[in-house]
Amino acid sequence: MARSPRSGRKSRSGARKDTKIAKKKTEAAKGRPRRFKIPDPYAEREAKKYERPIPSREAILMLLQEKGVPLSFEEIAAELGVSDPVDLEALERRLKAMERDGQLLRNRRDRYCLVNESDLIRGRVIGHPDGFGFLKPDEGGEDLFLSPREMRQVFHGDRVVACVTGIDRRGRKEGSIVGILERAHERVVGRLFVERGMAYVVPDNKRITHDVLIPEDYLNGAKPGQIVVAEIVEQPTRRNQPIGRIVEVLGEHMAPGMEIEVAIRAFDIPHEWPEEVLAEAARFGTEVPEAAKEGRVDLRKLPLVTIDGEDARDFDDAVYCRPTPKGWRLIVAIADVSHYVRPGSALDQEALKRGNSVYFPQQVIPMLPEVLSNGLCSLVPDEDRLCMVCEMLVDREGRVTRSRFYEGVMRSHARLTYTEVAAMLVDKDPAVRARHEKLLPHLEELYAVYQALRRQREARGAMDFDTDEYKIVFGEGRKIERLEKVVRTDAHKLIEECMIAANAATARFLDRKKVPYLRRIHDGPDPEKVADVRQFLAELGLKLPGGDTPSPADYMQVLKAAEGRPDYHLVQTLLLRTLPQAIYSPEKKGHFGLALDAYTHYTSPIRRYPDLLVHRAIRHALAGGKAKDFLYSEPELKTIGEHCSMTERRADEATWDVIAWLKCEYMQDKVGEVFSGVITAVTSFGFFVELQDIYVEGLVHISTLGQDFYHFDPLRHCLVGERTHITYRIGDVVKVKVARVDLDERKIDLVLIEPLAPAKPQPKKAASRRRRRKRKNAA
Template identity: 35%
Template sequence: MAKAPKARTKTKPKPSRAFQVGTLPSREDIVAAMTEHPELDGKRDLAKHFGIHGDMRTPFKVLLKEMEGEGFLARSRKQIRRTATLPQVTALDIPGDADPDNLHAYPSTWDEAEGEKPRVAVLVTRTARVAPAPGDRILARIDAGDGPLPVYTAKPMKILDKPRRGQIGIVRIDEDGARLIPVDRKQKEMRIDGGDLGEARDGDLVEVSVKFSGRLMIQKAKVVAVIGNPKSEGAISMIAIHNLEIPYRFPAAVLREAEDAGEVSLKGREDWRHIPLITIDPPDAKDHDDAVHAEPDTDPKNAGGHIVIVAIADVAAYVRPGTALDREAYLRGNSVYFPDRVVPMLPERISNDLCSLKEGVNRPSIAVRMVIDAEGRKKSHSFHRIVFRSAAKLSYQQAQAAIDGRPDDKTAPLLGPILNPLWAAYRTMARARDKRGPLDLDLPERKIILDKSGMVADIHVPERLEAMRLIEEMMIAANVAAAETLEKRKTALLYRVHDTPSREKLTALREFLTSLDLSFGKAEAVRPVDFNRILAKARQDNKIEQVSEMVLRSQAQAEYAHENYGHFGLNLDRYAHFTSPIRRYADLIVHRALIAALDLGKDGLTDGEIAKLPTIAQHISQTERRAMLAERETSDRLLAQFLATKIGAEFMGRVSGATRSGLFVRLLETGADGFIPASTIGQDYYRHVEEMQALVGDRTGEAFRIGDTVKVRLLEAAPVAGALRFELLSEGTRVKPSSVKRGSKRPSRSYGPKGRRR
């Protein structure tokens, strides 16, 4: 009987003896071996080739992972291969945050399957004809160097125009054909020829290019990409995400790093698992990045004082400088919160799992221990790198109900040992806050509740609970402690700053208050207490809505900065964001700064990051503003969609803005914003009086000003644009026409009876 042929096996090359067994090969050795032996396509093959065994396996795996992150190797499941090399002439994009004196770039197009984009050093000499800057796209000649590892440098040949992102809109198909409803309110609808629809269907959110047709050069749209269908997918937020170019898909390398991350051990950390810290968050919170604890201070020198601990998730232990996770977190800058989804700064493996302070689970943290006196003033503080175990996960409502005498089965055992001391410490801190006098501008925020299909089911103003104020006050104290520690250690950091109101805004506020018979001091230096005094007076005179709106408008916008100029709204000399590193890159930078300043580990702030702090501050301030705009636009669209079935209905609202072109009105019940064109108001000639923030009739003195309550009828709703148009049904208040200043400023457009423009 003939013997069965032996199964063919993969031929393995003999182990390399070009280096001493038991030592790690260099990066050059690994690339050279893979070039010479293409069949080396896995960790085991490479380990056997280089004679790696025993204790050397772990550092060898780390080396391969580093090479993958550096762009030398690419991985697909268990296979490893060399990444593709760049052509001799390549289009490169220089990041907007690149150092102008040491430019680098990445390929404009790159297949993620090939691994990380290779970093290219851009060489610009003093005599160069082409001198690019951060944010430019260039055509460059590439040099990969002579070694087996490509070390890319580029000589710019030409600065290229970056292609503009196509216009975004919703496709509508009816009997007359297809048209594009643009997302931008300022853009007009365009027809779409049948052959230019591609695979788009009615209701799809699409990206289009604009073409011109006929001798009249009529604009038409051509679909270049179908983004999705917001209605069927229940994701109205997709419109803002794409329109504002918010990154929402994590690159493969980022997800791999997150999945490969393991639990952090106790090594090098203090064990605080005996301290019953708890988390108190909204009931629908998925990640928990702060925990708190308080107890009476037993030091007789601090009678009536407390020890307050705030523990924050140690994101820096998982997100290291220079990694794919770090680069993506910086790019995003912060998480973005929509009614129908969250676009997180970090993958769920990090944000909702390893760094989330889950009940009963060991978690690494950076904690601050604060000694508070009987008047709520902080006497001292210290930072610690710890491991602790959350004793309980509570919602604001649960904790508040327990304190109010309605504990449930979970909070009843916690009331005496944990919750009561927390509230006792908070109430002393609240007294200190009141003496400090931060700006007392507590405006209600509405929350939109969606149903399973992603449509608006309810809109309400959540009750402002003392439990929320407790967490806020303890987080503010922790943020101040972080800034104080880093300043004392003379360590660079990112401040959270809020400038004093500008002279122009203060002048406008004073003029407005004068029109309400309220006075505001003329001192050059204003303090939050000055605003609080006028808010209290307005509350007594039933003018709080008008005054609150204008005080809010007078304030500067908070931002991040590497230089400190204080936080006006909180009335604090120094302030930093430390308490939310899961969702804010600024907090991660502060964590790294504390680690470096206090020698808490080797994963602290690097010299390279310190040099780039001004750029980082500018970038994350921009991403924060982008997130706020996206959240506001999405709420506008959801509310417009909700009200689209109520055309003709009447609502009560409040004037939120007065301009030359008309009035902005915010509905009291839903918070939806809409517009009333000036041409549709009354039977008089109306002009915009800036110092009154009002439209005033020349003949009758009828005035509509910010804060006035009015009745309106809904005439039109445009859900895609998030726009509403109202008809004014109320009469205005009467002011003496002679009291309106004339001649000092050019009058706004005025209108004749029934809206005929003069």
């Protein structure tokens, strides 16, 4: 009989029996550090977080680094001096969590070792619909190419450890998966098919290229063609496909509302509330008790107001402004979610799991139960609410000269919409102004401070891209009636500038107090992409200054020069593509787009978990706490930041998928109709066209462009005909016909009706000059 590698230790069931006995002991009262064999520099922090603290992650990493060899569970426990059954069980959970987070790796001999950063790369798998994939390193840097053979054993989203095996023909680093740290999918959603007696589910998420086999005993009454949820019974391996069991039948393919049900499950968005979470939220009641208001600054007489969209239901920020001799006093009051959601509670764990609220058309998956998100934490009018306050002094030039933070209790004086505020302050609508006569003087001051903040934003060179947003308007039966372009007014910008000022002030405050926190980081542009864009802009007669590291002001200079030109949209799109996506991290980096050295998110704790952590950091600093006794260490914040960045991307992808589904559904009865449109993107296989007036995008495939061979120019972002010299690029207006709509693939195929006019052949002298210029540049 094979001996278990942990047979020297009590079984889990035995340990659990001993737990009841151990819990009766009063060895470690909460808040008092415990002593183990190895000194733990983070013992005080662990004692504040847990009733029975065990050695911290840092202590375990220090032990493995000191020993220099892999250690078994028993050896780690012995070296640390952990012997109590309760502590052993907690240590096992901690080691598994460290393994899941990529801090440790367990080898084939069941021993834990450190991940060697120079040899192994931790990261998350990004699947491609064509079968291959990439590993996005946790530490940043170049992605690792994963061949279809490597992708057989993983799903899109899995966290793995891989090593570099070589360079492929295209110059990309190629990798091999060494170990799987965390599986991203326990369930998949898709359509059920049965062929020759074999049932399988084709996942709706096209980044998952595995068909999930369903044994006959696991069909549970599901019928071919239905949308189902399959629980993964056996994960994929190099040799075997995944095997699943049908656990839920969502319904027929075209049922109303099916697109959101599919997206929620396809992207693994938590949407069901555990009973303990609902019970914990219900205990707070519906009104703020008087005891909770004690010791707070009373702002209830201050005419604070919320300004949001017409369909908003959770109000987490309120603003107020009054003039001072040198400028303005601006108050940004934010719902005090951290008062209710305490670290380690069921509410906190579920909020972390969700990471953020997800906003679908006409439906929201909130981060917190509605009794809090739409009730006790929402700054609804005429109700007492607890808040965390950022009070700022702003001078006439729009600079924040001083700021302070405190806990307050407030009472919103009005729930205003962007439309109302724009009508009052911009359009000077007398009827709307009369309706809010008492609030009008304060709103006028808000508008004045916004204009000063806006001037300061432009002075420091912060970016301000004019991107289009659209709103879906539904008719009966949840069918799209039309798409409307969202007009961004000064009311939107007013709130945006107030929130940016408060977020920046928060970052400066926490930096002064030296308390670690999750920052909102936006790195600068990629030098290679900048070089390509600069070369293309030169052909348009535009210049991007700044060398290899252009500043945000350099970007805005180019956009200002391109204003009014027909290719403005093209220039803006190419500049945007040089920039990475913003992320959450405790690293001391700035926000490139906003031209700020330090920035964080403080203003939306109802719908973003990083904001909730920032509120905890503020409360810790206000209580006189230091970095060493804060609940979260920098490694823990980094792990949370990576998770929240992932949930943010997940929410975006799920929302885009739902909108793409709805747009395809909207276009199904428009096959054969002709539209004018603007080219929005060009690829090697064709170009995408946004149809005018209805704001839906489709693909014109390169094979439909006529009798010519088209070359894709990646630097100029265009397709050029070899014989006709016809050029298609971003911003060109074309006439197209809707040829096909594929709801499963979320694709709309278009056919060009009127090709652009052929380009005039270049004179020989001009062509010769151009060749000489190219040779000179190459040299």
